Amino acid sequence: MSPPEYEFCPRCGGPLGLRAVKEGEPERLVCEECGFVFYQGPKLVAAVIFELDGGILLTQRAIEPGYGKWTFPGGFVERGERAEAAAEREAREEAGMVVEAGEIVGLYSYEDQVPVIAVFMGRVTGGEMQPLDETMAVKIFPHDDLPWSEMAFPSTKEALEDYLRKF
Secondary structure (H helix, E strand, O other): OOOOOOOEEEOOOOOOEEOOOOOOOOOEEEEEEOOEOOOOOOOOOEEEOOOOOOOOEEEEEOOOOOOOEEEOOOOOOOOOHHHHHHHHHHHHHHHEEEEEEEEEEEOOOOOOOOOOEEEEEEEEEOOOOOOOOOOOEEEEOOOHHHHHEEOOOOOHHHHHHHHHHHH
16 A cells, blocks of 8 residues: 555544554544544546547647546535536536437446546537647547547546447
8 A cells, every 4th residue: 555645534634543443444544633534545546538520529728637638527426426527517618519319328447547437429519629627639530530549548448439339
């Protein structure tokens, strides 16, 4: 396990230390003063694949990780937000498109990777395609000309393969 990201208890401010809470489970951050167990679950990313003008809309990332690589709109789900709503928000924020998230394409998780990625199929209901927040370009790719070697993440490639197989 890598060094803890957090040093102090969010309840009392006491020091956090690593220790086994239950046999067979990984060590957890536990407050050495009040005993609070600081569970660090994975973060959820929601994304949406949708088509426009006969192709799949992809965004070129203007931030790390994956700077300059292609993916579909997506980002972290905010506390209290539905995953589908987060995917719809990200399409507006990154590509200027208004979409309605529908059926789930897949759920993607990897060892030693913090986010879990939920990818939905989307239907365009409005908007104007343009690069916005965290995006340097937006482009429509025909199914037979997707930039496979320039995908930002393994989940991008896997979700697009699943999407093309299912829909």
